[in-house]
Amino acid sequence: xxxxxxxxxxxxxxxxxxxxxxxxxxxxxxxxxxxxxxxxxxxxxxxxxxxxxxxxxxxxxxxxxxxxxxxxxxxxxxxxxxxxxxxxxxxxxxxxxxxxxxxxxxxxxxxxxxxxxxxxxxxxxxxxxxxxxxxxxxxxxxxxxxxxxxxxxxxxxxxxxxxxxxxxxxxxxxxxxx
Amino acid sequence: xxxxxxxxxxxxxxxxxxxxxxxxxxxxxxxxxxxxxxxxxxxxxxxxxxxxxxxxxxxxxxxxxxxxxxxxxxxxxxxxxxxxxxxxxxxxxxxxxxxxxxxxxxxxxxxxxxxxxxxxxxxxxxxxxxxxxxxxxxxxxxxxxxxxxxxxxxxxxxxxxxxxxxxxxxxxxxxxxxxxxxxxxxxxxxxxxxxxxxxxxxxxxxxxxxxxxxxxxxxxxxxxxxxxxxxxxxxxxxxxxxxxxxxxxxxxxxxxxxxxxxxxxxxxxxxxxxxxxxxxxxxxxxxxxxxxxxxxxxxxxxxxxxxxxxxxxxxxxxxxxxxxxxxxxxxxxxxxxxxxxxxxxxxxxxxxxxxxxxxxxxxxxxxxxxxxxxxxxxxxxxxxxxxxxxxxxxxxxxxxxxxxxxxxxxxxxxxxxxxxxxxxxxxxxxxxxxxxxxxxxxxxxxxxxxxx
Numbered sequence: 001x002x003x004x005x006x007x008x009x010x011x012x013x014x015x016x017x018x019x020x021x022x023x024x025x026x027x028x029x030x031x032x033x034x035x036x037x038x039x040x041x042x043x044x045x046x047x048x049x050x051x052x053x054x055x056x057x058x059x060x061x062x063x064x065x066x067x068x069x070x071x072x073x074x075x076x077x078x079x080x081x082x083x084x085x086x087x088x089x090x091x092x093x094x095x096x097x098x099x100x101x102x103x104x105x106x107x108x109x110x111x112x113x114x115x116x117x118x119x120x121x122x123x124x125x126x127x128x129x130x131x132x133x134x135x136x137x138x139x140x141x142x143x144x145x146x147x148x149x150x151x152x153x154x155x156x157x158x159x160x161x162x163x164x165x166x167x168x169x170x171x172x173x174x175x176x177x178x
Numbered sequence: 179x180x181x182x183x184x185x186x187x188x189x190x191x192x193x194x195x196x197x198x199x200x201x202x203x204x205x206x207x208x209x210x211x212x213x214x215x216x217x218x219x220x221x222x223x224x225x226x227x228x229x230x231x232x233x234x235x236x237x238x239x240x241x242x243x244x245x246x247x248x249x250x251x252x253x254x255x256x257x258x259x260x261x262x263x264x265x266x267x268x269x270x271x272x273x274x275x276x277x278x279x280x281x282x283x284x285x286x287x288x289x290x291x292x293x294x295x296x297x298x299x300x301x302x303x304x305x306x307x308x309x310x311x312x313x314x315x316x317x318x319x320x321x322x323x324x325x326x327x328x329x330x331x332x333x334x335x336x337x338x339x340x341x342x343x344x345x346x347x348x349x350x351x352x353x354x355x356x357x358x359x360x361x362x363x364x365x366x367x368x369x370x371x372x373x374x375x376x377x378x379x380x381x382x383x384x385x386x387x388x389x390x391x392x393x394x395x396x397x398x399x400x401x402x403x404x405x406x407x408x409x410x411x412x413x414x415x416x417x418x419x420x421x422x423x424x425x426x427x428x429x430x431x432x433x434x435x436x437x438x439x440x441x442x443x444x445x446x447x448x449x450x451x452x453x454x455x456x457x458x459x460x461x462x463x464x465x466x467x468x469x470x471x472x473x474x475x476x477x478x479x480x481x482x483x484x485x486x487x488x489x490x491x492x493x494x495x496x497x498x499x500x501x502x503x504x505x506x507x508x509x510x511x512x513x514x515x516x517x518x519x520x521x522x523x524x525x526x527x528x529x530x531x532x533x534x535x536x537x538x539x540x541x542x543x544x545x546x547x548x549x550x551x552x553x554x555x556x557x558x559x560x561x562x563x564x565x566x567x568x569x570x571x572x573x574x575x576x577x578x579x580x581x582x583x584x585x586x587x588x589x590x591x592x593x594x595x596x597x598x599x600x601x602x603x604x605x606x607x608x609x610x611x612x613x614x615x616x617x618x619x620x621x622x623x624x625x626x627x628x629x630x
Contacts, residue, residue, distance in 0.1 A: 036347065063439070
């Protein structure tokens with residue numbers, strides 16, 4: 001079993017964090033994991049992406065060149081990576097920022113209104129958590145409990161109060177295609 | 179942990195207390211981490227004014243016997259080469275990390291393996307070698323960084339840890355338990371050679387850290403001593419990893435990040451029934467020649483994969499000694515080869531036999547064809563002969579021929595006998611006539627005399 005994810009968007013959208021939480025949650029379930037960020041001269045507002053591989057055996061390439069699961073948080077990312085997707089893959093895109101776009105018909109398409117749901121929850125910064133929830137719902141890469149524990153650990157004691165709002169966002173995302 | 183952070187923490191756990199460096203992508207997390215951790219453990223972090231300054235600070239701290247490290251990426255490592263050569267000459271232990279990026283020149287900041295020649299051939303001037311360790315994962319980067327300090331102290335030599343942007347930037351789970359508070363290897367001697375301050379009362383000679391030998395006789399002796407050290411390193415410190423080589427018909431040779439990508443390609447090929455194995459050199463110098471030669475039992479071809487235009491492939495060819503074709507696949511300039519590209523290359527190699535094999539196949543086919551044709555012809559002859567021999571008409575003719583030849587032979591023999599007798603008669607007659615002729619002449623002569 002090997003699952004590959006490519007998560008892409010603007011810097012500042014929490015793209016790298018989505019990937020890290022996927023990797024950390026899978027590590028909690030004793031999978032082999034790797035997380036590889038794009039690194040370059042781009043800073044905040046520029047393009048950011050990361051590749052996550054989770055596997056039950058030693059991971060070969062940590063790069064994801066033909067993503068079976070693509071998360072596109074903005075339009076440029078969708079344009080860049082959708083053509084590279086493996087046929088039959090799962091495409092999750094941020095429907096709040098991406099409208100009127102031609103999508104491939106040989107992949108499963110899941111529109112996720114990340115910013116809209118985050119706004120409903122009263123915290124725009126949880127948009128990436130909505131997407132993380134949608135990834136969980138669509139791929140079941142770990143149990144919801146593992147993800148929640150991972151999130152709790154990541155927030156730590158100082159930000160423990162943030163767990164509820166973030167978990168609500170994840171649940172809303174998960175409900176979209178559970 | 180990120181690869182760069184893991185390397186920095188591993189160094190600290192191995193007793194590294196001095197770090198001198200100058201920033202460059204993609205290794206900046208190493209000095210960043212060191213700047214935070216060194217003060218916590220009572221060590222020294224110093225961002226120097228240049229790479230040249232940093233490596234000479236390493237020279238100084240190492241010469242005083244401390245465990246010391248510097249790190250950089252390709253262009254910065256080029257700047258450090260003069261210092262590395264001096265450190266080799268003075269036999270000072272230290273660890274140098276190179277997170278290789280695309281070159282030449284300032285190049286790119288993306289991962290590459292194009293510093294292979296520079297690292298394994300001695301990037302600075304003079305007659306020297308340097309152990310080069312190439313981690314294939316973040317966990318291995320931890321182990322090799324710590325081993326590098328032991329190697330450096332054991333042989334009094336700089337040791338290079340050669341990674342690339344991918345190893346440095348990638349985050350993987352790391353088990354630091356074993357690496358934590360790692361003690362120097364048990365065989366390491368006290369550094370009595372180190373320049374730690376001479377006391378006038380001391381009987382021991384002054385410790386001198388120097389790489390200048392004006393007298394060529396003395397320098398030659400020094401170089402021979404270094405060479406003996408390199409021979410010992412080659413004999414004792416070579417490391418590699420073998421995967422699925424027992425029945426491999428195609429053997430991949432790849433190191434570092436590229437070996438991971440090649441591993442995925444190898445697995446895909448195995449699923450398709452192509453017998454692919456891999457040798458991953460962990461020490462690039464000393465190079466695992468024997469391990470590569472051992473695969474000649476089953477290997478028909480070799481494929482060297484690198485993030486360069488082909489550098490390690492030279493060493494693979496030297497190891498194989500021309501006994502098998504060695505092909506190459508690589509991307510360079512910061513581009514990373516994909517699993518698909520390597521699989522395609524391997525499929526091509528598996529499908530199409532080598533030039534020698536093609537020649538052998540063609541020759542064998544031609545020989546087979548000739549043999550079949552000859553067999554058919556002979557079979558045809560055989561049956562024809564059989565049919566002829568057993569044909570009653572033929573038998574009759576043969577018998578008749580035999581009889582006839584018998585009669586003829588008798589007649590011929592008779593004829594010959596008669597001829598012989600006849601010849602004999604003619605001969606004697608001729609002899610008689612000759613004698614008469616000679617006798618007649620004599621008489622004539624006598625007659626002349628008588629006439630006078």
